[in-house]
Amino acid sequence: MDMKFKGTKPSRRSFLTGALAAGGAVAGASVAQGQATPDPLITEKQPWRQYLGAGVDEAPYGMPSEHEAHVIRRTVPWLTADPISSINFTPLHELDGIITPNGLCFERHHGGVAEIAPEDHRLMINGLVDKPLVFTMEDLKRYPRENHVYFLECAANSGMEWAGAQLNGCQFTHGMIHNVMYTGVPLRLLLEEAGVKTNGKWIMVEGADAAGMNRSIPMEKALDDCLIAFKMNGEALRPEQGYPLRLVVPGWEGNMWVKWIRRIEVGDEPWHAREETSKYTDLLANGVARRFTWEMDAKSVITNPSPQAPITHGKGWTVITGVAWSGRGTIPRVDVTIDGGKNWHQARMSGPSLNKSMHRFYYEFEWDGKPLLLQSRAHDNTGYVQPTKNELRAIRGENSIYHNNSIQTWYVNENGEAENVEIS
Amino acid sequence: MLKFLKIFLPAGAGAASILSLAYIAADQFIVDIPAPIREAIELNAAQAQEAKEAKAAAAAELAARNEELALAGLAPSIAGGYGLGREALVEEIAAWDDDVRPDGHGLPAGSGDVFTGEEVFIEKCSMCHGDFGEAVGRWPVLAGGFGTLTRQDPVKTIGSYWPYLSTVFDYVNRAMPFGEANSLSPDEVYAITAYLLYVNDLVDDDFTLSNENFNEVRLPNEENFKDDDRLEVEFPQFVRPDICMENCKESVEITMHASVLDVTPEETAAREAAEAAEAAAEAAPEATVEAAAADTGLDPALVAAGEDLFKKCRSCHQIGEGAVDRTGPHLNGVVGRAIGAHDGFNYSGTLADAGAAGGVWDEATLGAFLANPKAAMPGTKMSFAGFKSDEDIAAMIAYLQSAGGQ
Incomplete structure (x- = not known):
């Protein structure tokens, strides 16, 4: 594996941080280091030990430490024509556990962020119902509520990687996903309120934004587990996530989770809106396209180490971690390989295993300092195992754009620097 | 009895x-x-x-x-519902219910021909989609692409890919023009749709589309869509209870490197820019819109009103730090700048001519242009209809001065 590393270099800051953590010894080893000279951080009085810090109310709405200023969503400017109808990515390599903080949830807008005062928002249900209805936010908050943790993944997540390894960083290859706890009203209760006629087999959901986003959803799903949500992680939805009201469609592609939802029409047939014909259909190699590919297949990715998060401590004990999810249920198992798939190890799952939620896995090992080829593969509770990129290509070709749930490979060189690669 | x-x-x-x-x-x-x-x-x-x-x-x-x-911890249903919400009025449903389906459900009465469609399209759509739907920059291509679906980088247009014409009508009506959504009349939408059929060689130039003949038009790729079959096609292969864990392959070779393409955004550069901006903000903590406005003698309320109005402009224009040319030129320093003279932007002839003749964007010229762009600069590619009130125009000029510098 003699190769030249040309990917994104780890920043000076991450090297410094790594060096400090290792007590000044960059070339680490598996045993505790001897220390030749006393560490001034211990022997000298530090200002934070002597002088008073900020009082309460310094920041009425708390923000992360200034040392975390690099933990932000990032975009890939060449992907889209304009930042108003575009996407940015969740910094997965900086996160742990299963919950995505609200300010780091990736954004995808088609007409920018709609600014709507909650008292000005209305939700209408019309079409094949006994009684067309209008709800205010106040009305909606009088219904029984439910709390659920669900992942939201854009169908185009990893879509740039079909034709080959392209982007160096799991933020860019896998960051069109977030996982938060939603509070909302079951859509079932609202449809029951309106009284769906017997020929009402589909709903069309529509946003109040400048794109008027609309999608068709089969009635069975609408009555099953969809939510009309107004909170994420306990607080109001962020404007960029649809404040004051969004649809939650558990396990299904993110485009259907219409933000700023203002209308639900009940009909007897699907609408074939722009976002389910011209976009979000999966073109196969033979020119035929799959449509209504709603469910997100099981998928996983190692978030550390990865191109934006190299190993900075040298050889010795190393934590590999990542996330896994499935639109069809839970993830009872993830396998990890460090030698490109010759041998696999069952990873340790940690944190709650919730239906259609992100799962966190760890694999700890003693790194010998030699190059690694890292992969993870998720098993979901249906028995489905995440396929390789070539297995998916054999079925779908390279023009699908959407629903790329294949196994990701990171090459880690002797210096701990990681790169996005494909392997045989 | x-x-x-x-x-x-x-x-x-x-x-x-x-x-x-x-x-x-x-x-x-x-x-x-x-x-x-x-x-x-x-x-x-x-x-x-x-x-x-x-x-x-x-x-x-x-x-x-x-x-x-x-x-399961889920909310209970009540027979007949919870009695919340209120009945929607007929007028309210009519105001919002404008979606259109492939069977023609939802089509409004109206019609439009190819020639009218061309006029409307060139005025309101061509700055992004090109005069013939060929697209400018990375905006969507709307025409052509026939026979490309099976090759590398297929061109998916209305003619080559979209299954239903109703989708064109529904989408143009709800989301276009970008930045002024839902502003077209039914006749304009019929006309644009007719023109898009024409540039895709699907109708002749004398064609008129209406709610009467809408369902007679079929798009060529309709048959090439099938419902999701992953459960039948992929599951049997990917449900693998006995997947290999040890000695699964002899050798492994790297077949592709992302660094070869080198398209990842430069994180260090982005971070340094962010840090520089942060430092600048710390150095000048008072540099708010209001403060800047006070320094320049502009009315802060007027500037704020202008900032709000700028929403109508930002689908094409950027202003402020880091602003670059988009569909329209960036507007930093536009007040006092020679008309159509900002380097590197391809202006329409009228604006370039006005600049060459010594024209400058001052309150008078900007005011006239913002009130009625097409009248003030005939032939301009700017599709904005104009601000209706003098206050709005004054607010916009104040904002342009404040945010873009003078």
Whole structure:
């Protein structure tokens, strides 16, 4: 594996941080280091030990430490024509556990962020119902509520990687996903309120934004587990996530989770809106396209180490971690390989295993300092195992754009620097 | 009384209560009830019993379901709903319910021809999509691409890919023009749709599209879509309980590197830019819009109003730090700048000519342009219709001065 590393270099800051953590010894080893000279951080009085810090109310709405200023969503400017109808990515390599903080949830807008005062928002249900209805936010908050943790993944997540390894960083290859706890009203209760006629087999959901986003959803799903949500992680939805009201469609592609939802029409047939014909259909190699590919297949990715998060401590004990999810249920198992798939190890799952939620896995090992080829593969509770990129290509070709749930490979060189690669 | 009963007999299984009353009344006069009446009464009683049982069954089903829901921590249903919300008015539904389906459901009355469509398209759409739907920059290509779906980098246009014409109508009506959504009349949408058929070689130039003939038009790629078949095609291959864990392959080779393409955004550069911006913000903590406005003698309220109005402009223009040319030129320093003279932007002839003739964007020229762009600069590619009030124009000029510098 003699190769030249040309990917994104780890920043000076991450090297410094790594060096400090290792007590000044960059070339680490598996045993505790001897220390030749006393560490001034211990022997000298530090200002934070002597002088008073900020009082309460310094920041009425708390923000992360200034040392975390690099933990932000990032975009890939060449992907889209304009930042108003575009996407940015969740910094997965900086996160742990299963919950995505609200300010780091990736954004995808088609007409920018709609600014709507909650008292000005209305939700209408019309079409094949006994009684067309209008709800205010106040009305909606009088219904029984439910709390659920669900992942939201854009169908185009990893879509740039079909034709080959392209982007160096799991933020860019896998960051069109977030996982938060939603509070909302079951859509079932609202449809029951309106009284769906017997020929009402589909709903069309529509946003109040400048794109008027609309999608068709089969009635069975609408009555099953969809939510009309107004909170994420306990607080109001962020404007960029649809404040004051969004649809939650558990396990299904993110485009259907219409933000700023203002209308639900009940009909007897699907609408074939722009976002389910011209976009979000999966073109196969033979020119035929799959449509209504709603469910997100099981998928996983190692978030550390990865191109934006190299190993900075040298050889010795190393934590590999990542996330896994499935639109069809839970993830009872993830396998990890460090030698490109010759041998696999069952990873340790940690944190709650919730239906259609992100799962966190760890694999700890003693790194010998030699190059690694890292992969993870998720098993979901249906028995489905995440396929390789070539297995998916054999079925779908390279023009699908959407629903790329294949196994990701990171090459880690002797210096701990990681790169996005494909392997045989 | 018998006559009364006879009248009701043809109604057969009418209201049981009326028949029962009739039976009681009839009983006073006759000993034997004629068979058809007795049957009708029995039938009704049976139906009433059935309805009662069905209702009880539904209630039991709901109760059982709610018990199940409660066990799962889910919210209970109530027969007939919670009684929240209010009935939508006909006018309200009419105002929002404008979606269109492939079967023509939802189409408004109206029509538009290819020639009108070309005019509207060039005025309102071509700055992003090109005069013939060929697209500018990375905006969507709308025409051509026939025969490309099976090759590398397929060109998916209305003609080559979209299955239904209704999608064009629905989308143009709801989301276009970008930055001024939902502003086209039904006739304009018919005309644009007709023009898009024309540039895709699907109709002749004398074609008129209307709600009458809409369903006769079929797009060529309609048959090449199929419903999701992953469960049938992919699951059998990917459900693998006995997947290999040890010695699964002999050798491994790297076949592709992302660094070869080198398209990852430069994180260090982005971070340094962010840090520089942060440092600048710390150095000048008072540099708010208001403060800047005060320094320049601009009315802060006017500047704020202008900032709000700028939403109408930002689909094409950027202003402030880091602003770059988009569909329209960036507007930093536009007030006081020579017209159509910002380097690197491809202006329409009128603006370039005005600049060459010494024209400058001052309050008078900007005011006239913002009030009615097409009248002030005939031939401009800017598709904005113009601000209606003098206050809005003053606010916009104040904002341009404040945010873009003078």
